[in-house]
Amino acid sequence: MTGRLLAIDTATTACSVALFDDNILIASEYEEIGRGHAEKLIPMIAALPGKGRSDRIIVNCGPGSFTGVRIGVSAAKALGLAWGVRVDGYQCLSLVAAQARQILDQQVPICVAMAAGHGEFFVQNFDGPGLAIDALASLSPAASRDHAKSNIIAGSAARALAEGLANGEFHEILPNAAKSYLLLQEMKQLKSKPIYGRQPDAKPTVAV
Incomplete structure (x- = not known):
């Protein structure tokens, strides 16, 4: 698919x-901010040529920060609705790989390990060409x-995991929207809905 493409990663x-x-990168912004994605994202998009206006949008759907994932997906869908363009997703660990x-x-085969909260890691294995060879897990x-x-091992938890392995x-590595072109086309056509990777910390109260 040709034309302008906006990639969002929070x-x-x-x-x-x-x-x-x-498919040629013309502008990008990247910052490691920890928190505050909601305040940072829209100004970053507005700073792009044409205020980021595009013919298609792709967004990192996770897994990752519950808040960050929701912010990115919500912003992508809002812009897609305003511009009347298609919004697709990609999986976080696939981009890191x-x-x-x-x-x-x-x-070469790569194992991706990302911080998942509560002392766990999001983990997934990829083969040489970059295809996942197992399901995403929170372990x-x-x-x-x-x-x-x-x-x-690659990812935000790579050091912690690799230190426990022989050799x-x-x-x-953290995902960077500017590198989304590295993904195979089918990896950038997921449904634009959050991939949380584990159950939410808060659960709804069930009336008895």
Whole structure:
């Protein structure tokens, strides 16, 4: 699909946006801010050429921060409605795996580990070409080490996981919207709804 594409990524402590024209990156913004994505995101989009106006929008649907994921998806859908354009999603760990392969400059199996809260990691294994070979899981550090199918670990929790592996190699990476072009096309066509990866901390009260 050609034309202008706006990518939005607020699923982690990083906040980033990128504008592509016929798959060529023309402008981007990236900051590691921790919190405050709601205040930062719209000004970042407005600073892009044409205020980020595009023919299609893609957004990081998670997993990651519950708040960050909701902010990104909500903003993408609001802009999509205002501009009358399609909004698709991509999965956080898939992008981190793609960024790691670019850094390594070779197609090798990679295990992605992202901080998931409550001392757990979001973990998923990817093959050399970048396809997931198992389902996303939220696991304890010990279970994550058993789950890893590669000693090359990428992501925000990469150091913590790799240190428990024999010959573990880590690459601390946060997703960056400007790198979304690295994803295979089908990976950028997910439904634009949050991927939380685990159950919410707060559960609704059931009347008795």
